[in-house]
Amino acid sequence: MSAPDFQSEIFRRRTFGIISHPDAGKTTLTEKLLLFGGAIQEAGAVKSNKIKKSTTSDFMEIEKQRGISVATSVMGFEYQGCKVNILDTPGHKDFAEDTYRTLTAVDSVIVVIDVAKGVEAQTERLVEVCTMRSIPIIVFINKLDRFGKDAIDLLDEVEQRLKLKVTPLSWPIGMGPHFKGVYSIYKKDLKLFRPSSTTVSEEWASIQNLEDPELDRQVGADFADALREDLEMVSAVYPEFKREDYLTQKVCPVFFGSAVNNFGVKELLETFIEIAPMPLPAKTDLRVVEPTENKFTGFVFKIHANIDPKHRDRIAFVKIVSGTFHRNQNYLHVRQERMMKFSSVTAFMASKKSTVDEAYPGDIVGLHDTGNFRIGDTLTEGEKMNIMGIPSFSPENFRYIENADPLKQKQLAKGIDQLMDEGVAQLFVHQMTNRKIIGTVGPLQFEVIQHRLEHEYGAKCKWEPINIYKACWVELSDPKELEDFRRKKLRSFALDKHQRPVFLADSAYAIQMAQEDFPNAKFHFISDF
Ligand code: G4P
Numbered sequence: 079m080s081a082p083d084f085q086s087e088i089f090r091r092r093t094f095g096i097i098s099h100p101d102a103g104k105t106t107l108t109e110k111l112l113l114f115g116g117a118i119q120e121a122g123a124v125k126s127n128k129i130k131k132s133t134t135s136d137f138m139e140i141e142k143q144r145g146i147s148v149a150t151s152v153m154g155f156e157y158q159g160c161k162v163n164i165l166d167t168p169g170h171k172d173f174a175e176d177t178y179r180t181l182t183a184v185d186s187v188i189v190v191i192d193v194a195k196g197v198e199a200q201t202e203r204l205v206e207v208c209t210m211r212s213i214p215i216i217v218f219i220n221k222l223d224r225f226g227k228d229a230i231d232l233l234d235e236v237e238q239r240l241k242l243k244v245t246p247l248s249w250p251i252g253m254g255p256h257f258k259g260v261y262s263i264y265k266k267d268l269k270l271f272r273p274s275s276t277t278v279s280e281e282w283a284s285i286q287n288l289e290d291p292e293l294d295r296q297v298g299a300d301f302a303d304a305l306r307e308d309l310e311m312v313s314a315v316y317p318e319f320k321r322e323d324y325l326t327q328k329v330c331p332v333f334f335g336s337a338v339n340n341f342g343v344k345e346l347l348e349t350f351i352e353i354a355p356m357p358l359p360a361k362t363d364l365r366v367v368e369p370t371e372n373k374f375t376g377f378v379f380k381i382h383a384n385i386d387p388k389h390r391d392r393i394a395f396v397k398i399v400s401g402t403f404h405r406n407q408n409y410l411h412v413r414q415e416r417m418m419k420f421s422s423v424t425a426f427m428a429s430k431k432s433t434v435d436e437a438y439p440g441d442i443v444g445l446h447d448t449g450n451f452r453i454g455d456t457l458t459e460g461e462k463m464n465i466m467g468i469p470s471f472s473p474e475n476f477r478y479i480e481n482a483d484p485l486k487q488k489q490l491a492k493g494i495d496q497l498m499d500e501g502v503a504q505l506f507v508h509q510m511t512n513r514k515i516i517g518t519v520g521p522l523q524f525e526v527i528q529h530r531l532e533h534e535y536g537a538k539c540k541w542e543p544i545n546i547y548k549a550c551w552v553e554l555s556d557p558k559e560l561e562d563f564r565r566k567k568l569r570s571f572a573l574d575k576h577q578r579p580v581f582l583a584d585s586a587y588a589i590q591m592a593q594e595d596f597p598n599a600k601f602h603f604i605s606d607f
Pocket residue numbers: 098099100101102103104105106107126128169220221222223224335336337338339
């Protein structure tokens with residue numbers, strides 16, 4: 079392929095994630111976007127990937143979720159000349175770390191907020207990760223067909239709780255049973271609301287001038303006047319939209335609509351492909367890699383084990399950062415310092431999987447893996463560099479893991495090793511007792527681990543309680559001081575999978591005390607410091 083073609087392949091790619099608190103409408107919005115993209119033919123084709131029963135352990139649900147989430151992990155489609163890749167993020171909060179890692183592979187996000195519930199806890203945490211990574215954000219306020227919060231109050235809430243500056247690109251007219259439609263501030267069009275879940279037809283009235291009596295005819299004089307007043311206030315309070323500000327995360331454009339009624343989704347998609355960033359550069363421990371570089375670079379952000387226990391192979395999801403990836407070409411697996419080539423390469427087009435021969439920056443390919451990959455691994459054409467910023471987050475739930483079947487010690491060790499490579503949880507080795515501690519984001523993971531160890535590795539484990547409040551990585555540049563720390567805090571000292579020192583604090587006070595004892599120590603709650 080000639081150089082200009084390669085460039086235009088990059089420019090036309092839009093790789094993004096949709097994030098929300100469960101039930102805000104992420105699955106519904108994804109489905110409608112896929113309908114517009116022609117990637118699916120009917121509503122209901124995308125299964126919600128949430129585990130509905132969160133308190134009871136329901137292994138069928140977990141297994142189902144794993145089955146579904148391979149198919150819907152990445153959904154690619156073509157729209158108006160752009161190649162759109164939607165990366166799915168698990169809805170269940172116990173799988174939040176999976177979501178955080180997926181966010182390392184997206185170039186932008188759409189945040190869905192329920193108009194009645196406003197900003198919810200999980201939205202806050204996910205947006206925090208996006209902000210940390212400077213990922214451009216678009217906000218979609220959903221369910222305008224229901225009564226909810228006032229648009230201005232909601233924008234205030236978004237600004238305050240998510241610490242984002244916003245600027246509305248559309249504005250709702252009424253809500254709930256009185257929802258009339260939205261006025262596109264961006265395109266200066268009025269779109270009237272006609273509830274419908276399946277049609278993709280649109281009804282628009284061009285209202286270039288708000289004084290146009292057509293507006294009154296379309297929505298009624300009261301609503302027309304309220305809209306005029308609102309828009310006057312909007313133009314006084316919110317900054318004028320500039321793409322540059324959105325790309326640099328200075329401002330987040332906001333849209334209103336109703337995903338289930340397929341309302342406001344098309345303009346969201348069309349504006350999205352117009353303004354959203356092409357694949358972003360990536361930081362490595364050597365230098366920044368630009369997507370337009372000719373040589374291939376990619377990294378593993380997700381590993382998915384085969385749900386069939388008889389086939390213990392896995393799919394490693396690789397985000398292409400630069401260059402063109404070719405099937406059957408030799409690439410350097412940087413961590414393992416060896417060349418590897420891949421004959422089984424999967425591309426993801428909506429819920430279908432197909433084999434591809436080449437892929438471009440922004441694309442995600444699935445590589446068949448027999449246990450060579452770990453989350454965060456980098457592939458290059460020979461340069462020895464590692465993509466940075468695939469973080470582990472300080473877990474919040476901890477238990478000792480013990481072998482419950484002495485004959486299966488090896489299977490247990492292998493199972494733990496591979497599940498940790500997949501990023502299901504984190505392993506710490508307590509330095510005083512040499513016992514293994516598993517740390518997870520949510521309690522459900524312990525059950526997933528136990529279940530998978532038994533069914534996939536034929537090993538049995540049991541859990542024992544341990545009182546840990548937080549595990550944080552300790553940074554001390556002076557090796558003598560670190561040794562001193564290890565000695566004095568031995569009861570709370572562990573090593574992570576990469577042999578990095580970790581402080582297992584049993585309370586917030588313990589961290590405070592450790593900080594006072596070792597003023598030069600830095601305590602990190604995210605591994606990529
Ligand atoms: P999630 O992936 O963010 O968890 O949310 P999901 O799309 O599954 O939507 C959660 C619920 O909200 C669904 O209802 C869905 O139909 C509904 N919903 C989504 N968008 C809108 C909207 O614009 N207006 C209204 N009124 N409802 C909306 P459910 O009853 O939980 O599921 P279902 O039986 O309808 O599938």
